[in-house]
Amino acid sequence: MARDLTLPGAGEAKTREPSPNPLAGLPSVDRLLGERALIALAEVHGRLPVKRCVQAVLALARERIGNGGVAPGESELVAQVALAIARDQSPRLRPVFNLTGTVIHTNLGRALLAPEAIDAVGQAMRDYAALEYDLARGGRGDRDVIVEELLRELTGCEAATIVNNNAAAVLLTLKALAAKREVVISRGELIEIGGAFRLPDIMKAAGCKLVEVGTTNRTHSRDYENAITDRTALVVKAHASNYAVTGFTASVDEAEIAAIAHARGVPFVVDLGSGALIDLVRFGLPAEPMPRDTLAAGADVVTFSGDKLLFGPQAGIILGRRELIAKITKDPLKRALRVSKLTLAALEATLRVIASDHRLPERLPVLGLLMRSRDDIRAACERVRPAMTRWAGEDFEVRIADCASQIGSGSQPVERLASAALVISPRGKAKGRLAEKLEAPLRTLPIPVIGRIHDGALWLDLRCLSEADEARFLANLHAEPTSC
Numbered sequence: 001m002a003r004d005l006t007l008p009g010a011g012e013a014k015t016r017e018p019s020p021n022p023l024a025g026l027p028s029v030d031r032l033l034g035e036r037a038l039i040a041l042a043e044v045h046g047r048l049p050v051k052r053c054v055q056a057v058l059a060l061a062r063e064r065i066g067n068g069g070v071a072p073g074e075s076e077l078v079a080q081v082a083l084a085i086a087r088d089q090s091p092r093l094r095p096v097f098n099l100t101g102t103v104i105h106t107n108l109g110r111a112l113l114a115p116e117a118i119d120a121v122g123q124a125m126r127d128y129a130a131l132e133y134d135l136a137r138g139g140r141g142d143r144d145v146i147v148e149e150l151l152r153e154l155t156g157c158e159a160a161t162i163v164n165n166n167a168a169a170v171l172l173t174l175k176a177l178a179a180k181r182e183v184v185i186s187r188g189e190l191i192e193i194g195g196a197f198r199l200p201d202i203m204k205a206a207g208c209k210l211v212e213v214g215t216t217n218r219t220h221s222r223d224y225e226n227a228i229t230d231r232t233a234l235v236v237k238a239h240a241s242n243y244a245v246t247g248f249t250a251s252v253d254e255a256e257i258a259a260i261a262h263a264r265g266v267p268f269v270v271d272l273g274s275g276a277l278i279d280l281v282r283f284g285l286p287a288e289p290m291p292r293d294t295l296a297a298g299a300d301v302v303t304f305s306g307d308k309l310l311f312g313p314q315a316g317i318i319l320g321r322r323e324l325i326a327k328i329t330k331d332p333l334k335r336a337l338r339v340s341k342l343t344l345a346a347l348e349a350t351l352r353v354i355a356s357d358h359r360l361p362e363r364l365p366v367l368g369l370l371m372r373s374r375d376d377i378r379a380a381c382e383r384v385r386p387a388m389t390r391w392a393g394e395d396f397e398v399r400i401a402d403c404a405s406q407i408g409s410g411s412q413p414v415e416r417l418a419s420a421a422l423v424i425s426p427r428g429k430a431k432g433r434l435a436e437k438l439e440a441p442l443r444t445l446p447i448p449v450i451g452r453i454h455d456g457a458l459w460l461d462l463r464c465l466s467e468a469d470e471a472r473f474l475a476n477l478h479a480e481p482t483s484c
């Protein structure tokens with residue numbers, strides 16, 4: 001009783017005394033870390049990440065108890081820590097199923113690489129490599145030489161240099177060849193490509209003065225002739241990547257622009273965007289401009305992406321006349337934009353596959369996906385539909401419908417590939433609950449499934465689900481969702 005008289009606030013304490021503090025039921029951090037299961041996890045992941053998860057799980061438990069919940073038992077806490085650590089240690093760069101119908105999807109990582117390229121990257125990571133070492137002479141070398149010979153063979157160029165992506169290729173080319181001077185380009189080609197690639201902004205960043213010629217829909221050769229002065233450093237043509245100008249249009253072809261520019265002693269640069277090194281028509285696909293033809297038409301420098309229709313790693317390829325490429329590689333910006341040995345390893349291996357011209361649709365996964373027939377994709381839909389119907393539940397109907405895939409990444413925006421999709425639409429009472437009931441749950445599967453909402457239904461174009469991946473896809477549907 002003496003205690004009651006001496007402790008401040010003892011009267012209040014006394015009234016609460018009958019119910020023990022529920023927080024006291026929680027184990028300490030150290031006690032949990034001593035649990036056999038968590039010792040085993042610490043062996044695999046390290047003590048520090050496990051400790052962080054223990055702290056997070058205990059903090060959450062305290063919060064729940066504060067809100068009137070009951071204290072979880074020790075084995076439940078251990079299970080929660082195990083889940084938390086699994087989530088914490090899984091990569092943020094997650095693999096996904098791309099069922100959007102866009103094959104070369106910029107937000108989903110563009111090209112899938114050839115097995116040869118994947119092996120080459122592994123080797124380049126494991127071992128020292130002759131990256132900038134001339135093995136013949138025994139001294140410092142040049143990393144661009146690794147792919148230059150192959151690019152010469154594939155495009156007929158004199159020289160080549162590689163940077164991080166095509167945006168960097170355009171920026172570097174403009175800066176090295178035309179800083180503080182004028183660049184002539186057709187108004188119809190002042191393009192913006194998803195994200196922040198806007199040609200006028202790149203020109204500004206490169207320190208060039210943009211001279212627009214012609215109108216949005218029509219540009220004639222006299223427009224170029226009138227615009228070229230002694231302040232002109234370059235004439236540029238950009239491939240209209242993600243849109244098409246149709247109707248009453250006119251543009252000047254590459255050979256004619258080259259002739260006009262060369263008559264005034266001005267180099268002609270073409271940004272091809274996709275730049276296929278394989279004639280896609282041979283494989284039944286829409287024609288795509290090829291660097292070889294553009295150079296043959298008279299372009300002095302051509303730029304394009306490594307991870308669009310070249311089917312390789314992210315990179316920007318700059319090809320052309322030797323003295324212009326030399327000027328470009330001497331620019332200090334080249335040092336800032338150069339690629340790593342991993343990119344070069346993947347690019348070299350991809351170019352070698354292309355140069356072999358041997359079993360290309362099997363060896364270049366993206367080419368294989370682009371070539372899949374509607375019948376083949378429909379058959380995949382038939383195989384997957386029963387599981388999808390069970391997964392979606394009785395509130396939804398799953399049917400098979402024809403659709404059109406896109407090549408993507410600005411390649412031939414108007415050309416579509418005949419494909420087929422599983423179309424999941426809500427019945428009566430589930431109307432309007434697509435995003436909540438289907439789209440989001442698919443996105444939170446261990447391997448997230450990305451589709452496309454169109455016309456009140458979820459469309460899963462199965463072009464990019466290869467037959468070899470179907471079993472993995474089905475197992476994934478039955479797995480527990482994870483939070484992202």
Ligand SMILES: *Cc1c(COP(=O)(O)O)cnc(C)c1O
Pocket residue numbers: 165166167168170193197238239240241271272273274304305306315316409410
């Ligand atoms: C895609 C594209 C670019 C940008 O290339 P990245 O490799 O994405 O940097 C630039 N110009 C054109 C015409 C393109 O199609």
